[in-house]
Amino acid sequence: MTHSNPLAPQRVTSWRRAPLTAVPDVAHVALRESEDHHRANFVRAPVPMLVLDVDATVTDVSDRWLDLLDYTRLEVVGRPVSDFQALSSAQQTTAGWADFLAKGEVRDVERCFRRRDATELDVLLSATVERTPGSGEVRVIAALTDVTSRKRAEAALQASEEGLRHAQKMEAIGQLTGSIAHDFNNVLQAITSNLELILGRVGDDRAEVMRLADNALDAAKRATAVTAQLLNFARSQQLDLRPLDPVEIISRLRGLLARAAGERIALEIDVPEQGVGACLADLNQLECALLNLVINARDAIGGAAGTITISLRSEEAGADVDDRLPKGGYIGLTVRDNGPGMSEEVRRRAFEPFFTTKVPGKGTGLGLAQIYNLAQQCGGVARIESAPGKGTEVAILLPSIQKPVLDIAASVTPSVKAGVEAGMGETVLVVEDDAMVRSTLAETLSELGYRIIEADDADAALGVLEGGAVADLILTDISMPGSMDGLEFARVAGSRFPEVPVILTTGHIDVLGATTLPTNAGILSKPYTRGDVSAAARHALAKHRH
Template structure:
C-alpha cells in the first residue's frame, strides 16, 4: 500500500510536470503567434501603402493620357517620339523609390515610351502577361504581373499596369510601372522582426515575389497552406508549417493585402520560439526526477520498517494456502478413493454375481427350450424370470463399465460407418422434432474403440441432449482428427498423441456449474425419481478412459452443451469378421473341448451346452487339472476357460496351453477384467473373450467364430 501510495505521488508529480510543461509550451507558442500576427498586420499595411503609391501614379498617368487628346490608337502611337510624354512619365515617378521605370505600351504591344531611356527602343511586350490580360479584359483597376528577372541588373521586378481605353471604351494601350522587388526586401529588412524571423511577399497564386532573408526561389510557385482557404482579408491568421522554403519548421502568420492580389507572410523558427520552453522543460524534468528519487528513498525506508510485517503476513498466507491445498488434495483423494472403492466393490462381487447369473440364465434358457411346446403358463414364467435375469446382467455390465473392468473388444474402426449405422436409431430414439446433423472431416483416421460401447456412449449422450432440449432442438455430431503435442494441453488426464474427436452438441438449456462438476459421478442424476439411474455418463466416462481416451463436457446456460469424446487413433482399420449365417450342426462341431471353471454350476452348465452342440467335453476346476489334461495325449479342439481361476489365472493358463499346443484354439470367459494378461492374449495370440453371463446362443456363436476360419471383408 505504501509503495502504491508512493507510486501514485510520483505519477501525480509527473502528471503535474507534464501539464506544466504543456501549458508553458502552449503559452510560448500563443505569445509567438500574437507577436507574429501584429508584425504581419504592420508589414501588410506597409506593403499596401507601397502598392497604393504606385497605383496612384498609374491612375494619374491614365488620366493624363485620356485628357491629353488621345482618342484612338494612332494618337498614342504618335507619342513614340514625343519628348513631352517622356518628361510626363519621368515626372510622375520622381520621389517614388520603389518604381524602377514607367512605360507606355501601344495597342500592338510595341513600347512607345519609357522613363529608362529616350527615345524608346523598339521593344515588343505583346507576350507579357499583364499586356495580354489587360488587352483581352476590360479591367477598371490595376493588374499585378508575374515577377520578371533582369539579367543585366540581376534583379527581380513586378509590373503594376493599367489599361488605357478611348472614349468608346476600346483598348488603345497599357501604362505600366516596374516595381523593384529589392526595394521591398530592403523595406522588410529595416523593420524589426527579431532573430530567426523571415518575411515573404507572395502573389495570391503562390508565386514568391520577395523574401527576407533573401532566397533563391523568387518566381517559383509553391503550394502552401496560406493560399488554401485560411486567408481572411484584413485579419492575420497563424499556422505551423513543417515544409518551408528553408526546411526548418516555422510558426507562420499570414494576411492578404487589401486591394491587391498579394499575401504577406511573417514567420519565426519554431525551435527558436520554444528555446525558453525547452530550458524550462529541462528544469521541470530534473526537479521531478529529484523529487522522485527523494520520494523513493523515503518509501525504501518505510518499506524496510514494514518488511517484518510483510514477511509474517506472507508466511501466514502461505500457511493458509498450504492448508487449502491440502484440503483440496484430501477432497480429491476422498473422491478418488470413493470411486475406487465403488470400482473395487463392483469388481469384488462381479465374478461371483456373473457366475450366479450365468447359471440362472443358463438354466432358465434350458427351461424355456423344454417348455416351449408344453405348459404355456410355465413357459411364460420361465420367460419372465429369464428377462429379469437379463436386466440384472445389464445392470452389472453398467457397473463394470464405470469401474473400467468390463471385457472390451476394441479395434480400429471407421467412425463414418459407426455414425451412418446409428442414424436411423438416433432418429427413432430422439423423435421427429429434433434435427440431427452429422458431419465428418475428410481423411478421418480410424479410431480405436469397442463398437458396441461406442454406440451406447453416443446413444446415452444423445438421450441426455434430448431431455435437455425438451424434445425439440438440434443435435450436431462432428467427427474430426485431433492431435496434441507434448505439453500442448493443460489437462493432465489427456496424454499427448493422435485422437479422433467426436463432438456432440445440443441446443438445450445447458448445465449449471455445480452440476457440471459431478456429471460423471455414478448414481448422480438431476432427473426425477424413476427417470434415470445416474449411470449414463458414468458409463461413457469409464468406457472412454478404459480405451485410453478422454472425455470433456462444456456447457453454457441457455445456449447448449457440447460433449467431446477423444478416441485414440488406431494404426489401421481392422476388417469386420463376418459371423456364420446359421448355427453349425453338431457334426460340424466334432472334437473335444476342455472346460476350465472353478464354479461348479457354471462348469456343469457350460459342459451341458457344449455336449448339446455335439462336442466331447473334459472338465477341470483349476489350472493344475487343466495342465494335466493338456500334457496328456488327449486331442483337444478348444480350450474354454474362465479367467478368474484360483492361483494361475485363465489368461496365464491360455499362454501356457498355446506354448504346449500351438494350434490349439482358445476361448476365455470372464465377468470383469482383472488380469492384464487378457490384453496380451487377445492382441498377441488373437484369443477371443466371452463376457459373463452368457446364453447358449452367445456361447455357440463365439465357439463357432473361434473354430471356423474367419471370412473377412473390409469396410467400404
C-alpha cells in the same frame, strides 16, 4: 468507486516533514539532505513500497511498485490506494482502516492489486504506522510481496490433487464394480443356461411354461446388458480400437439420432466440409456413447421444444485444449443442448458412477461414467461445460489417426451369432470352480453332442490330462482358486498338449489386462448362450485342425 483524473492537479503530501523553523540553517540543511537521501533509497528500493496518509491516500511510491503495476507516479500520487486494488481487497482496506491505524502495524496480510491492464496480482502486504511527535502527522509505510505465481502454483497443485483423488475414487469404484459384475455374470450364466435347457426339453403342449421361460431369458439378457455397462465403466471391456471416420458414423446414425431426440427437438449437425480425418475408437462403444449423449440432451430439455447440436472439430493438444492430453492431434465430438443447464455441483459430479439427477427407475447413473472411461481407454478425455440457464455441452476428445493401427482384439475368438451347430462326439474338458455353472455348461455341451470331462480347478484338470485322459478341447474359466488360474493353465496345457485348443471363459475381461493370450487360446465372455458355446467350440476345433 470513482477515480480521480490522473491528469488533474493532485493533492500531494511531501515525503519530508514540515520544516522546523527553530532549527539553525546548518542543521536544517543537514536534515533536508538526510530526508532526500532516505527518499532516494525509498524510491530505488528493490521491494514494491508506497506511503499513505491518514486517509489511505497515496503520497509516494517506489519505482518497483510503479513497474509492478505499470503506472506512472503522476497517475498514482494523490489517489486512494483502494483505486488500485481488486474490489474485495478495496472493501477490506476501507472497512479495516480505522482498526489498522489504532493497532499501528500489520504483517503479511493478503490483498489483491490491479495492474493497468486489469490483470490481478496477489500480494502479501506489511505496513507500519508512523506518527510525528508534536505535529500529529500520520504516515503509513507499506511494502508488498508479489505471490501471484506461488498462489497460482498452489491452486494448480490443489486442482491436481483433487483430480488425483477423483481418479482414485473412480478407480476404486471401478474395481469394485468389476468384481460385482464378475460374480453377477456367474449367476446370470447359471440362469441363462438352465432356462435354455428348460426350453429345449419342454414340448409344444407346454406353451405357457415356454412363454414364462422365454420371459425369464429375456430378463436375464437385459441384466446382461446392465452388466456389460458396469464392466465398461470399470474399464473392463476388451475394446476393438481402430481408425474410424466420425463424419461417416454421424451420417449413418443421423436418422436414429433424430428419432431419439424426438419430434419437438431440432437435431443440428455441424461438421467441417473437408471432414476431420479418422479417430481411434471402438465402433460399437462410440456409437452407443453418441446415442447416449443425444438421449441425455433430450431428457435435459424435457418436454419443451429445443435444439441439440452435434459438432466435430480437429484440435491440437495444448494447455488451451486440455492439459491432461499428451501432445498430438485430436478430434472433438461435441453434443450441445439448450436445456436448463447444470449447477456447478452437478457438473462436477456428472461423470461419477451411479450419480444421476433422473427419477428412480429412469437411469442407472452409468451413462456419462461409461463415456468418461471410453474416452480414457481410447487415449482421450471427456469434459462437460454447463451453467444454469446456459445449456450443457459434453465433449469427447479422441486421438486422430493418420494410418491403420494394430487391432488389439485380433487374438480374441470372433463373436459368431449363427445358429446352434452340434458337435461330432469330441471330448471337452470343462474346468470351472462354480459348481452350478460347471454342471449347466457340461449339460449344454452334452446336449450339443460332446463328451464331457469335468474339473473344478486347474490343478485337477492338469491331473486329468496327465493321467491319460484325451481331450479335443479345453473350456476353462480364467478366475479360479488354486495354484494356477485359467490363463496360467492354458499356457501350461499349451506347452504340454499343443494339439488341444483352449477356450477361456470370463465374466470380467479386465483380468487379462495387457496380457497376450496363448496362441492356442480364445475368449468366450460370460454370460454366454447355447449358440455362443456351440459357435466358439466349432470355431476353436476348426481353427486348430487347420
